[in-house]
Amino acid sequence: MSDVLVSHIGIAVSDLEKAVETYKLITGNDSPVIEEVEDQKVKVAMFTRPEDDSPHPQGKIELVAATATDSPIARYIARNGEGLHHICIYVDDIEQRLAELKAAGYRLVDETPRIGAKGAKIAFVHPSAAHAVLIELEERK
């Protein structure tokens, strides 16, 4: 049984700086970690617990903005506007999760894991499989 759940929530935003100011006010946390993920053509601001030195910090908020017009996030915002984009759930054994979901007939974006930030194994489950929520699975190492 998995003993942790949500790694982070991804929120698609048009203007990262403006959104960062808003979420500083909402959370009371004024030190998000900002980094660019070139591969995905996005820039993200991660609000985590400042004192959390766990290798798997939970319950983070990730603001995601596009850095190019052909970024997946730019396309998402053009279609849907800003807002909640995905949730990322920690799992203990990502291959097992994917195998069980596939066996039960659920649609997967990634049938095998790929490597995400910090070398973690990740995979996306299609929103149609998860009551209209884009789910990212992340294996705890």
Next chain:
Amino acid sequence: MSDVLVSHIGIAVSDLEKAVETYKLITGNDSPVIEEVEDQKVKVAMFTRPEDDSPHPQGKIELVAATATDSPIARYIARNGEGLHHICIYVDDIEQRLAELKAAGYRLVDETPRIGAKGAKIAFVHPSAAHAVLIELEERK
């Protein structure tokens, strides 16, 4: 500075039993806590960390289904379909958060806190203030 962030993510679903089966498969956690909140006309299934005995467990997933056609969740699903509905963020001092947001011109659903589940002080921030995300603030006691 707040040292915790996301309490839970609320996902609006049409069929709670079906959604529970799906999220058991996604999370690998087969023991959500199911309860009815009569005041809100909803039934919820909360996926938490089974061994988490903290008074403020983080990163939970809350599936929310309507129990009446005039439930706010029924109206939400009629308009938007199923999907990510709100995120709930822990804050240390909810009055201070609300005061700072209001002073900065952000729109609030609740200008003063009300009492939510387990006697916690909660308040909602309007999606227009938070890049199209419905935010629930919950004060840690």
